[in-house]
Amino acid sequence: MIPISCPLIGDKEKQLVMQVLDSGMLAQGPVTARLEERFASVCGVEFAVATSSGTSALHIALLANGIGKGDEVITTPFTFIASVNSILFVGAKPVFVDVDEETFNINVALIEEAITPQTKAILPVHLYGYPCDMDAIMDIARRHNLIVIEDSAQAIGAEYNGKRVGSFGIGCFSLYATKNIMSGEGGMITTNDGELARRCRMIRNxxxxxxxxxxxxxxxxxxTDLxxxxxxxxxxxxxEFTAKRRANxxxxxxxxxxxxxxxxxxxxxxxxxxxxxxxxxACQRDDAVxxxxxxxxxxxxxxxxxxxxxAHLIEMGFNVAKMPVAEQLANKVISLPIHPGLEQADLAAIVAEVNKL
Ligand SMILES: Cc1ncc(COP(=O)(O)O)c(C=O)c1O
Known part of the structure; x- marks a missing residue:
């Protein structure tokens, strides 16, 4: 079976893990600080704050911005549930805006009509590693005085007009085992705001x-340093991984x-x-899979x-609007293996089998 994802773990990772084990200092410490420094530099921001997961990164980012009960956060309905659950964790209301059929990302033309006096933030998701239209989102945010929290969980290294995601608003990344780079479980918050980074570090601990x-x-x-x-x-x-994914x-x-x-x-x-x-x-999908x-x-x-x-969003009364584009995409999408571990023969087999459908 050609797997849909496959972490590539080299000698360097093993060596670094062994050094931590030998040091006896397994919890958060100097290795986490080194990763934060590298991550900030990769994203082109001043500060990065490591977290236990992408979900906790989102939760912290919302808390650190003072978002809570009575506030609304605009986001996409076509995402992993953590983007939305983090809004629920702080007691705010997720307000869904439908997506663009081609990019799978939030349709920026529909954002402004969803803004109310309660809106505090926009939480766009760079789904599948494809950046959202950040010029449009940042422009709306500036005009309406809104915070932007970029769910960049799937998009480390992605660029919009040459600028890395996570450097427009506050970035939240996941280092879960199947992500483009990973730490098993883990997350990261990126920002240029030193005071915000300080609050994030406090909430984390x-x-x-x-x-x-x-x-x-x-x-x-x-x-943890491990x-x-x-x-x-x-x-x-x-x-190296990104270049291979792009070539595939x-x-x-x-x-x-x-x-x-x-x-x-x-x-x-x-x-x-x-x-x-x-x-x-939509009726072709089950057969294709x-x-x-x-x-x-x-x-x-x-x-x-x-x-x-x-189910939980329906129960809480948050499915008020129909999301026609997202709902039909949910019935039609299939993700195929693209990871950097694929060999030429794997790619040829994927083409041959998909083209038989
Ligand atoms: C879009 C999106 N947001 C948030 C998360 C949450 O990240 P984690 O699984 O590290 O908590 C994920 C991870 O799968 C994700 O894909």
Whole structure:
């Protein structure tokens, strides 16, 4: 079976993990600090704050910006549920704006009509590693005095007009095991605002700056040095991994005929966390997934149910608006293997089997 994702762990990661084990200092410490420094530099920002996951990064970013009960946060319904759950964690209301059919990302033309006096933030998601239209989003945010929290969980290294995602607003990244670079579990917040970074660090560690003096309510959302060691090895390989993903995507885009392939607009530096095609009719998808599976091609459906249709959001009364584009995409998308571990024969097999559909 050609897997849909496959972490590539080299000698460097193993060596760094062994050094941490030998040091006896396994919890958050100097290795996490080194990873934060590298991460900030890769994203082109001044500060990076490591966290236990992408979910905790989002939760902290919302808390550090004072978003809570009575506030509304505009986001996409076509995302992993963590983008939306983090808004629920702080007691705010997620307000969904439908997506663009070609980019899978929030449709910026629909954002302004969703803004109310309660709106505090926009939380766009760079889905599959494809950056959102950040000029339009930052312009809306400036005019309406809104915070922008970029869910960049799937998009480390992605660029919009030459600038890295996570450097426009506050960036939240995931280093979960299947991401383009990973630490097993882990996350990162990026910002140019030193005071915001300080608050994030406090919330990450029980509201402490001085040991056992708690100046605010916080959590244990720390990254361990063991995880940071894996991330530190991985981040040195980001450019190599991204180049391979881009080459794999170009190969598939040039050859796949039986499905609708993803298009990349000029100025958008896609990092292909997922390579996601669409079947022409929703009724074709189950059959396509089964035939590909039988032929040894792993697939993923990201995501089969939009956030507004998830049981807990319906129960909380947050599925008020129909999201026609996102809801039909949820029935038509199939992600194919694109990871840097693919060999030429794997790519040829994917093309041959998909084109038989
Ligand atoms: C778009 C998106 N947001 C947030 C997250 C949450 O990240 P984590 O799994 O590290 O908590 C993920 C991870 O899968 C994601 O894909």
């Amino acid at each position: 029980h509201g402490m700056e001085r040991r056992y003096y708690h100046d605010m309510l916080g959590y244990n959302y720390r990254m 995880h940071a060691a894996i991330g530190l090895g991985q981040i040195e390989r980001l450019d 995507a170009a190969y598939l885009n040039a050859r796949l005929k039986s499905v609708i392939t993803p298009k990349v607009r000029p100025g958008y530096g896609h990092v292909w966390h997922q390579y996601t095609v669409r079947v022409r009719e 089964k035939r590909l599976g039988d032929a040894g091609i792993g697939t993923g459906i990201f995501y089969p149910v939009t956030a507004n249709k998830q």
